[in-house]
Amino acid sequence: MKAITAVQKRLGGFAIDAVELDYSSARYKSTGSYAPPGWLEDLRQYSAIMFGAVGDPDVPDHISLWELILPMRQKFQQFVNVRPCTIYEGMQAPTLKAQSGEDLDWVILRENTEGEYAGQGGRTHVGTPMEVATEVAIFTRMGIERFMRFAFATAAKRPKKLLTIVTKSNAQRYGLTLWDEVAEIVSADYPEVKWDKMLVDAMTVRMIAKPRTLDTIVTTNLQGDILSDLAAGLCGSIGIAPSSSLDPTRTCPSLFEPVHGAAFDIMGKNLANPVAAMLSAVEMLKWLGEQEAAFTLERAVRKSLKEGQTTGDLGGKLSTSEVAEQICSYIEQE
Numbered sequence: 083m084k085a086i087t088a089v090q091k092r093l094g095g096f097a098i099d100a101v102e103l104d105y106s107s108a109r110y111k112s113t114g115s116y117a118p119p120g121w122l123e124d125l126r127q128y129s130a131i132m133f134g135a136v137g138d139p140d141v142p143d144h145i146s147l148w149e150l151i152l153p154m155r156q157k158f159q160q161f162v163n164v165r166p167c168t169i170y171e172g173m174q175a176p177t178l179k180a181q182s183g184e185d186l187d188w189v190i191l192r193e194n195t196e197g198e199y200a201g202q203g204g205r206t207h208v209g210t211p212m213e214v215a216t217e218v219a220i221f222t223r224m225g226i227e228r229f230m231r232f233a234f235a236t237a238a239k240r241p242k243k244l245l246t247i248v249t250k251s252n253a254q255r256y257g258l259t260l261w262d263e264v265a266e267i268v269s270a271d272y273p274e275v276k277w278d279k280m281l282v283d284a285m286t287v288r289m290i291a292k293p294r295t296l297d298t299i300v301t302t303n304l305q306g307d308i309l310s311d312l313a314a315g316l317c318g319s320i321g322i323a324p325s326s327s328l329d330p331t332r333t334c335p336s337l338f339e340p341v342h343g344a345a346f347d348i349m350g351k352n353l354a355n356p357v358a359a360m361l362s363a364v365e366m367l368k369w370l371g372e373q374e375a376a377f378t379l380e381r382a383v384r385k386s387l388k389e390g391q392t393t394g395d396l397g398g399k400l401s402t403s404e405v406a407e408q409i410c411s412y413i414e415q416e
Contacts, residue, residue, distance in 0.1 A: 083132075085360050085382070086367075088410040089375045096372050101128070105150060107138035107344075116149040122157045130366050131337040134359065137344030152201070155194050158334035160327035161225065162232050163192035164365070165310040165341060172388035173318035174397065189240070190299045190313060191233045192306025194327055196225045197257075199303045219304075221257035226264040230300070232330055234272040237298040244297040245277035248285045248305055261302070286312060314341055321355025321395045322387070324362035326369065338366040352401045355393040357383055360409065382412035 086098055105117040116136075125131060131154065136146045154160065167188040200220035207213045237245040247265050251258035262279065269277055280288060282305045288295065289312060301309055314323035323341035340358030348354055360383050367376035391408045392398030400408065 084406050085379055085409055085413065086363055086375075088413040089367075089379050092413050092416065093375055093378060096375065100132070107136060107141050107146060110141060110145070110149070111138065116146065122153060125154070125158075125335060128335050130370060131335050132363065132366060133337050133339035135340060135342055135344045135354075137346070139346045143343075148201070152199060154337055155327050156201075158329055158337075159195060159331070160329050160334070160337055161193065161195045161229055162326075162328045162330060163194040163306060164326040164328060165190040165192065165306070165313070166324060166361075166365070167310070167313040167317055169317050170322070170384055170387045172390060173322075186293050186317060188293075188296055188299055188313060189236065190301065190306060190310045191229075191236060192301055192310065193225070193229045193303050195303075196220050196222060197303035219254070219257055219302075221260055223260065223264060226261055227268060228330075230265050230268040231271075233298065233300040234268055234275050234277075237275045237277070238272055240297060242297040243275050245275050246285075246296055246299050247277065247279045248282050248299060248301040248309065249279070250282050250305070252281060258302070265300075282309070285309065289313065289316065310341060319355065319395045320358070321393065322357040322361065324358055324365055326362070326365045328369070336366075336369055338362040338369070352403055353394060354402050355395050356402050356406050356409075357387070357392075360406075378413060378416060379409075381416070382409045385409075385412050 083100060090096065090098060105121065107116070110116045133151075136150055137143060138146075167186060167190060169186045198217065198219045200218070202218035202220055203216040205213065205215045234245060237243055247261070249258040249261050251262050265277075265279075269275065282301070286309070289309070293316075299309065310323070310325070311320060314320040317323070320342045325339055325341050327337040327339070329336050340362055342358055345354055360379060364376045364380045364383070367373075367379065386392065386405060386409050387396070390398055391400060391405060393400055393402065393405055
């Protein structure tokens with residue numbers, strides 16, 4: 083928020099009216115609920131949601147996920163999760179740099195409301211030897227098609243016009259063969275896009291061994307969750323990985339958050355890398371139509387990384403707040 087305010091002061095011409103909402107693990111531990119009654123309807127009034135990492139060592143992760151993050155994605159039909167993956171100048175990612183000869187620049191598109199995180203399933207005979215747990219992955223033709231159209235349109239706008247669809251349709255023979263079929267149908271409307279398919283296990287090898295053969299990567303909810311973390315590691319640190327959960331129809335607010343979690347080992351110590359949150363703010367500003375503001379903030383972040391003004395995960399010596407101050411100073415000097 084300090085960085086956004088600095089951009090606003092530097093450029094003028096627009097205003098971000100931010101309201102901070104205490105939807106948190108601390109609230110859950112004191113009240114038994116992550117958010118007050120009616121919180122989802124309350125959020126509808128906003129243009130965008132800027133979300134911080136959530137979690138607490140005393141609260142099981144599935145509680146924070148299902149009481150806070152997933153309800154927003156599903157209620158607001160944020161069916162596209164966008165995760166840019168870039169090796170910035172100054173980052174240490176020697177394996178990919180040595181093999182590709184150029185900085186990596188992918189965008190991973192993850193279906194965000196269906197699949198393995200749809201919430202269908204349950205447990206019966208709990209606590210007995212006959213206990214059964216089911217987790218049902220849901221794939222609908224409508225859900226796949228709207229996501230695929232966004233993906234092909236995204237690829238069409240990028241210089242390489244290259245799309246790779248990742249599934250596990252050899253083993254998941256119903257839902258993911260439907261993915262393949264719908265992708266084939268949708269592709270006919272985007273003849274300018276070159277596309278191919280990969281099984282997710284083979285994809286992990288390709289991401290490392292042949293990074294230049296990839297550009298726009300399209301995948302299911304669970305697989306996208308895993309592959310985007312792999313990509314963040316390949317780029318140098320999950321501490322620089324941003325994400326957007328979009329409602330492309332703009333009927334509901336979209337959400338912007340760092341990919342990383344709450345990092346319990348350094349939580350509250352002023353050591354976390356703020357770059358992922360700042361780059362998520364860059365994506366938010368782009369979504370709101372403030373392109374100059376977005377690029378101003380991104381340039382400042384890039385300069386910080388290039389000059390080694392970073393936190394410990396990137397080999398730097400600065401604290402969270404010191405990195406923020408440095409980036410704000412770059413914005414003011416621009």
